[in-house]
Amino acid sequence: MNRPEKLERDLTAWLADSATPRVPDFTDDILWVTARTRQRPRWSFAQRWLPMSAVALIRRTSKPIPWRTLGLIAVLALLIVAAVSFYVGSQPRLPPAFGLAATGLVAYASSGDIYTVDPTTGAREAIVSGRDDDREPRWSLDGTRVAFLRSSGLGEALVVFDVQRREVVTTTDPLLEVDADSIAWSPDGRSIAVGASAGGLRVLFIVDANSGALTPLAVDYLELDVYWRPPVGHQLMFFGGTGPNVGLFMVDVDDGVVTEIARPAGPGGWIRPSGWTPDGRRAVFMRDDGSGRFRTHIVDVTTGAEVVIDDVAYGHVSNDGTRMVALDVDGRLCVANLGGGPCVQIGQPSQAYEGTHAAGAHWSPDDEWILIRDLFNGGAMRIDSDGQNADQPSWIADGAESIQRVAP
């Protein structure tokens, strides 16, 4: 027997000995996940529309090129382009996920139901009502769906509701100790980040917005709000770490790679994320150096270039990425330029927002005004971004928690 034959025979025997087939212990896990995963509709597969000869060509066989089939594919492609163009043209325009947009409806929860109100006309509507106890609505960035928390005997489920179709898209399994601050829609609308407890730890879950499937991220998430990084949106900024190594990190949800953004200023210090500029280049966060002195940092995560604004905390970045509304050392509202300089006080001394709540303040999508959860008087308040006018219009009286972005 020559050498190659022996090698092949030995390889066959060694492979068989090295991995005897055995039924693995994770079969039930596979079936659990797939039972909760929605199948792609049949029409969405291109090969379903093509003749078998064309499919065979796409498989890159070494057969001669069939020009007639290629011609048929070209005709089909033109028809598909025409159909897609017609379909896209007939669809309502959607706003960009980041940057300026027009202002749509304002969502809020009241008495366990979810409402929307039009800030222009004051028209109010209960979009989700019934016996369920629902709270904390959050508009998707394209303004088509609302996610909210629904109480159940075991905890709270995250529900995705399609506002145009007036139907629940999906409901997750119950989550324990959900942090409403952490609910964050991904820019493409396919996922929602949410922090909850599992196995005695805080866990950052990625929810499939279509199927409700929950995927825990393998990161040491601790608490607080999280922010998807513009413009692509597959990276999340979060507060996490273990022991002395806590800080702000960025995780790529596609490949799990974690990158450190910043640490607290020192022992006893504190750090909290405030968001991103819409170009995704700069991370905005606040630090307390342990002596009670606050600063807000605007850091270019590529170059490390940094702008520091002293005595300003709990900032919220405007949609155009040029300003932030924050609280100054006196606890007063102020607006600062992200390029640096003083934070200019706006509103009255009695007006401030709940800084430790991620939904404490919202810029309207057109940056014309700011919605605050009034820290001193309760309820919500609208204040012009230049600080000239602050009021509590009738539409805001029952609550205001999330603002819909619509196409300009």
Place this chain on the structure above:
Amino acid sequence: MDQRELVERAGNGDHDAFALLVDVSVARLEAVARLILRDQELARDAVQDAYIRAWRDLPGLRDPERFDAWLHRLTVNACLDAVRRRKRRPIEVDLSPVMPATISDQTGNIADRDQLERGFRRLHAEQRAVLVLHYYVGMSASAVAESLDIPVGTAQSRLNRALTELRAAIAADERQPAEPRAVTA
């Protein structure tokens, strides 16, 4: 119920039919993934990814007779994805053998086994995949081509190339008897 009918029913959303398909194939696919990846945890993730993708995309499978080849392709692709992801971040290396040798070992002496093990680990994952499909699953070159979605000629040349490199790796190993055991796949 034959496999063709199960595939058709699963493609129409029948999850019980899909569960039967999983039952009859999961042991083989898990072994294939273990051999390609040489890491049990990665193999587990790859097999899970493959089945999730299979369930999601089954409505697009036009010819139910191709289900086995298609499932192998999904598994191999999931393994290659796992290798690419692993290259981008540090991992804990499992030094234990994928499966301990059994007393029914028919592959010759321990030195031959170790040489094969080391040589096999030195191959690229794509090369390990074609060898596993051909010499472990028992696929012909044309079946390997169908499973990997490549022309038959390419599959044949990959098989030959992988064998050549395996042979070269074993020869190099024989020249360095004191070389430490490789610890990465």
